[in-house]
Amino acid sequence: MSDSSSKESVDGLPQPEITKRVERQVCYVRSSLRVILCLLPFWFLISFGCGILFRDWLDEHAPKIGNAPFGFWMAQQGSIIGFIILLVVYAVWMNRLDRRYRISE
Numbered sequence: 001m002s003d004s005s006s007k008e009s010v011d012g013l014p015q016p017e018i019t020k021r022v023e024r025q026v027c028y029v030r031s032s033l034r035v036i037l038c039l040l041p042f043w044f045l046i047s048f049g050c051g052i053l054f055r056d057w058l059d060e061h062a063p064k065i066g067n068a069p070f071g072f073w074m075a076q077q078g079s080i081i082g083f084i085i086l087l088v089v090y091a092v093w094m095n096r097l098d099r100r101y102r103i104s105e
Contacts, residue, residue: 028101035093039086046082051075 013021050058055071062070065077074082098104 024101028097028103031097031101032094035090035097039090043083043086046074046079046086050082051079 050071051074055075058071058074059069064070065073068076070078
């Protein structure tokens, strides 16, 4: 009936270590959700905004790229380039979070 056995978990780690680990994981999940919520408006703007909602306005007011109006170009080519840029930004940002919270894959 030692007091220390009740404070150890199944992993053999003391309870404060488990608590710190869980708090760090919760902070990591919250931070990663913030990253996603920051990038989603850009995704929406690129896909629906430039390709569908503002396409006519972009065709009239933005410069042409090659022979294609800008709205059409964004719907066909620009959105793909935008998505690739978003993926790179997401990967870099998440790698920084992984290092900050010492999360390994």
